[in-house]
Each structure stands twice: as C-alpha cells, then as structure tokens.
Amino acid sequence: MALSHAILVCLTERPMSGYDLAKFFDTSIGFFWKATHPQIYRELKKLGEQGHVTSIEEIQSGKPNRIAYSITQSGKDALKEWSREPVALPLIKDDLLVRLQAIEYVDKDALREQVAARLEAHREQLGQYYHIRDVRFSDGQPPAEDLGKLMGLELGIQYEQGWIAWCESVLQRLEKQKS
Amino acid sequence: MALSHAILVCLTERPMSGYDLAKFFDTSIGFFWKATHPQIYRELKKLGEQGHVTSIEEIQSGKPNRIAYSITQSGKDALKEWSREPVALPLIKDDLLVRLQAIEYVDKDALREQVAARLEAHREQLGQYYHIRDVRFSDGQPPAEDLGKLMGLELGIQYEQGWIAWCESVLQRLEKQKS
DNA sequence: CACTCATATGTGCATTGACACATATATGCA
DNA sequence: TGCATATATGTGTCAATGCACATATGAGTG
Numbered sequence A, B: 001m002a003l004s005h006a007i008l009v010c011l012t013e014r015p016m017s018g019y020d021l022a023k024f025f026d027t028s029i030g031f032f033w034k035a036t037h038p039q040i041y042r043e044l045k046k047l048g049e050q051g052h053v054t055s056i057e058e059i060q061s062g063k064p065n066r067i068a069y070s071i072t073q074s075g076k077d078a079l080k081e082w083s084r085e086p087v088a089l090p091l092i093k094d095d096l097l098v099r100l101q102a103i104e105y106v107d108k109d110a111l112r113e114q115v116a117a118r119l120e121a122h123r124e125q126l127g128q129y130y131h132i133r134d135v136r137f138s139d140g141q142p143p144a145e146d147l148g149k150l151m152g153l154e155l156g157i158q159y160e161q162g163w164i165a166w167c168e169s170v171l172q173r174l175e176k177q178k179s
Numbered sequence C: 001c002a003c004t005c006a007t008a009t010g011t012g013c014a015t016t017g018a019c020a021c022a023t024a025t026a027t028g029c030a
Numbered sequence D: 001t002g003c004a005t006a007t008a009t010g011t012g013t014c015a016a017t018g019c020a021c022a023t024a025t026g027a028g029t030g
Helices: A003-013 A018-024 A037-050 A073-082 A095-101 A108-136 A144-177 B003-013 B018-024 B037-050 B073-082 B095-101 B108-136 B144-176
Strands: A053-058 A066-071 B053-058 B066-071
Touching (some): A003 A037, A003 A053, A003 A066, A018 A037, A037 A053, A037 A073, A095 B003, A144 B144, B003 B037, B003 B066, B003 B073, B037 B073
C-alpha cells in the first residue's frame, strides 16, 4: 500500500487538495508512481481516518469548494517508519518487450510503428525532464532538501536517454528486415 | 489482460506446463513481465476454454503428472491481432524514487542501505543478462527469429547498466551527507 | 523416521487498480 | 443555446494481482 505513502510524500511539500494531488501525479511524482483521482480521494479518506492528514474545506467563489489536506506529525512519523522498510525491485511490465520475444508471430509493420511511437514518447518525456532541470536546478548546488528530487530527475533523464538510444537502434534493424 | 498474451508468447517457443511457465516467468520472459503460478494456472484454464491452447496430460512416474500446453492456430491468430494494438508506456512504480522525493523526512541510514541493496540487485541481474548473451548469442549473427530476443536482452543490459551507474553516484553523494 | 527439496496443480481471499459514471459551478466559444 | 473546458469531489464495479494455504509424489539427507 505505497500509494498512501506517495501521497504523504507529496504533502510534505505543501498542503494539497485531491485535485492538486491528481495533477501532481500526472507530472512530478507521477514519473515514479501513477495514480488516478478516484484512487487518490479514497486514499485521502483513509489517511484522514488514520490521523496522518488533516483537512480544511476552503470556500471558493466561482469554483467548487476544495478540501485542502495537510500532513500531520503522525503522518511524518508514518513516513519515517515506512522509509525503514526494504524496497522491492520495481517490476517491469512491458508489452513491447513481450512482443519482441515472439517477433516471428507479430505484425512487423505494426511493431515498427509501435517502436517509433515509443521513441517519440520517450523523447517528449526527456524534454519534460530537461525543462524541469533547467527551471528548478539550473543555479549550481541545490539545497539539501532538494537533492533527492535532483537525483530522481537524473535517473529519469538517464532512463529516457537509454530508451531513446535503444529504440533508434531497434528501428534501424527492423528497417533492414523490411524487404 | 496481457498475461494471457505473454503466456502465448512463451508457448510459441515450445509446449510447456504451468510449472514450466512459472519457472520461465522467473527467468527469461519474466524480465519484462512478472507472474505467479496461481495466476498462470488460472490463465491457462481460460486460454483452453477460448481454444487458444490445447493440453495433454503426460503420465509421469516418480513425479506428479504434468499437463503440457501447446499454442493452437487460433492462439497464433490472437497473438497477431494483439500485436496490432498500440502499446502503453510501461508504468514505473518505484518506492525508492518516491522516498528520494522526501529525503528530509526519511531515515537516511536506511536509504543508503536500500540504495546499496538495489545496486547489488542490479549487478546480479546484469550478470544474468551477460550470461544469457554469452551462451545464446555469442556466435555472430543470430537467426531472424531470435533477433527480438537479442534486442530485448540489449535493452535489459542497458537498463541495468544505467541503474548501476546511478546507484553508485547516489551512494557517493549520500556518503558525503553522512557527517 | 522426520525433514526438506523439487516436481506438479490448484483454491480462496483481500487488496489494488482501472475505468466508467455521477454531480456541481463558472467561463469561453460558436 | 449548446458545447467544451477547467475546477472540484466523489461512487460503483469489475478485472488484475498478490499471497497464503492446500494437496500430492518421490528422492535425498540427517
């Protein structure tokens, strides 16, 4: 049940509503953990019952009211406890790689297109990472509390670069096979 | 529901029992798709009902009987159809990266140990990939039907190398922060 | 003789997760 | 007026997943 902890991690940055969190999970922390908004709202409810977060409803005019959640001391304690548990290797589940294993049984034209699409997606993601690096970490040494975020970003950049190089080499080899 | 397709992919190589498949998912194809044995047995049952696989029980002496599954023409057709569907980006879910985002709230000694353990795991995995490459792809150009497997292996190697480099650099920076 | 390991196939249950659907307000656009 | 979009919070449901448990045979080890 790491979604609850991912939410707590987000709330260490600033108080957020479910809507904020959903957007956050589409961008920043979402690179390492995905979640949809129904999941997030349900988890926030549980976290409230456990006392790990508190909420205040903010009356807004022109927009629906929002419920802002903040992490409590109990939530911070829970984070520290969780951080001592061993982490599992992230499990890879990738249709594309599975298809490659049976290359003689798949539609090769479709495969080429899928690799090309994947290449595009990784290039776009890399662009996003570069953008974040430039606006947030451009000026020399980051403060200690941001070091982890920078390291995460570096992993993301390396990960995307690796995929891009691989996709390009695969495309070349698939083109050769074309005729 | 890609597990069924992953199983079909395995069965293109040779007929296998549920037990064989479970072992296969722990080694070769399991690098790109994980599955436990209860999942596999249940999925095999469904695939049989759909006519994508056939089974014969092999009477064994000294060991329990095994049920060997083979892919049918209908199964091969299903594979080809599936191969035309667009593939999703593999979603990353990594506790370690999430913890890094809240570096000021986690136990840093534990974090160091976790990164070190992760480094070890990636080194081991890389060793496995090298081993497979050496025994299976050492002699020049592989046959066309193995090209996809080789490319998958290359991705795995690159992926692990990237993680290893990243873990090493993170460990260095965490050590500096120690005092 | 008990214990463990490898082979082999399953059931049952709880959690997680994805996805469609529901509801409400206000703005901008055609 | 109708439609899309952004904001904002949820419910209901089903599939996927993980994990403990159950069962059976025979070989090897202490």
